[in-house]
Amino acid sequence: EELHVQAGSDLAVPKRIVSANGAAIMLDYHTVDGEPVLSAVRDAVRTLLTIVRTAGQVTLTLYPETQCVAVCKLKLSNDRVTSVQLPDGSAWLLSSEVIGGVECLTEVTSPLGARELIGYEAVGHRLPPDAPRQAIPRVTAHTVYPGTQPAITTHYAFSQTNFLGYDDEDRDVRWSREGDTLYQIAADYSYSSTETLMDGARVHRSIERTY
Numbered sequence: 001e002e003l004h005v006q007a008g009s010d011l012a013v014p015k016r017i018v019s020a021n022g023a024a025i026m027l028d029y030h031t032v033d034g035e036p037v038l039s040a041v042r043d044a045v046r047t048l049l050t051i052v053r054t055a056g057q058v059t060l061t062l063y064p065e066t067q068c069v070a071v072c073k074l075k076l077s078n079d080r081v082t083s084v085q086l087p088d089g090s091a092w093l094l095s096s097e098v099i100g101g102v103e104c105l106t107e108v109t110s111p112l113g114a115r116e117l118i119g120y121e122a123v124g125h126r127l128p129p130d131a132p133r134q135a136i137p138r139v140t141a142h143t144v145y146p147g148t149q150p151a152i153t154t155h156y157a158f159s160q161t162n163f164l165g166y167d168d169e170d171r172d173v174r175w176s177r178e179g180d181t182l183y184q185i186a187a188d189y190s191y192s193s194t195e196t197l198m199d200g201a202r203v204h205r206s207i208e209r210t211y
Contacts, residue, residue, distance in 0.1 A: 001014050001016070001017050001018075002014065002015050002016040002017075002018075003015065006029050006031060006036035007031065008031035008034065008036075009031055009034055009035060009036050011035070011036055013027070013029055013036045014027055015027055023043070023044075024043070024044065025041055025042065025043050025048070026041070026042045026043070027040070027041055027042075028040040028041075028042070032053065037051075037053070038051055039051050039052075046063075046065075046066070047064055047065070048062070048063065049061065049062055049063075049064075050064050056075065056076050056077070057073055057074065057075055057076060058073070058074040058076065059071060059072075059073050059074075060072045060073075060074070070087040071087055072084060072085060072086060072087060073085040075091075080094075080096055080103070081094055082094055082095070086111065090111035091111060092108065092109065092110060092111060093107075093108070093109040094107070094108055095107035095108075099120045099122050099137045100120070100122035100123060100124070100135065100136065100137040101133065102136060102137050104118070104120050104137055105118060106118050106119075106120075112147070113147055114144065114145060114146045114147055115144070115145040116142065116143070116144050116145075117141075117142070117143045117145075118139055118141070118142050119139070119140050119141035119142070119143075120137040120138065120139055120140060121137060121138050121140045122135075122137055123135045123137075124136055124137045124138030124140075124158075125138050125158070125162045125163075125164055125166070126160075126162070126164070126166040127164050127166055127175060128164065128165050128166050128167075128173050128174055128175045128181055129173075129174050129175060130174045130175040130176075131164075131175035132175075136164075138156070138158060139156055140155065140156055140157070141153065141154070141155050141156070142154045142156075152197075153197075153198045154195060154196065154197050154198070155195075155196045155198065156193060156194070156195055156196075157193070157194040157196070158191075158192070158193050158194075159190075159191050159192040159193070161189065161190065161191040162191045163182070163191060163211070164181060165180075165181030165182045165184065165185065165189075167185075167189070172184075173185060190210055190211060191210075191211055192208060192209060192210040192211065193208070193209050194206060194207070194208045194209075195207045195208075195209070
């Protein structure tokens with residue numbers, strides 16, 4: 001992977017990636033608001049992907065200027081992706097809202113009309129002391145409405161300890177920007193999640209995962 005500092009910014013970005021067999025792809029960028037953004041991916045023969053950003057839309061063209069060309073369009077509103085238009089003209093619709101100070105995906109509608117609703121706990125995963133925020137939201141429910149079929153709902157529950165290294169009983173673990181906070185923990189440490197698939201009001205299946 002070859003890095004170059006992008007003109008108009010102070011960031012180094014990958015410009016060429018070479019595989020073990022010698023094949024390579026080249027990455028092109030342009031600068032938006034002082035930040036490099038990807039504009040094209042090429043190999044030694046042709047352009048594989050182009051990315052064009054206009055007001056309210058990002059257009060991705062796969063294999064441009066060939067018989068296999070495919071175009072996807074990301075529609076934007078207030079810098080949020082609200083739909084993904086597929087090459088056949090159909091689209092995924094996306095809704096989001098700010099929960100606990102974080103932008104969270106709350107609803108997805110598929111091109112065939114199925115809907116997915118995602119519920120969150122605003123004060124979800126707690127962060128160790130000295131972190132930039134007290135907690136981040138976490139998903140507690142996911143419901144799929146597959147058209148004429150019954151809704152499928154899954155609930156999620158989590159232990160107090162988590163992958164961020166939070167533990168109310170160990171105040172010696174502090175947040176660090178230098179690496180994984182879990183590396184500070186010398187003793188055994190575990191955290192868990194429970195996934196519960198519902199059948200109406202009845203629990204159909206429950207899976208507990210411990211890490």
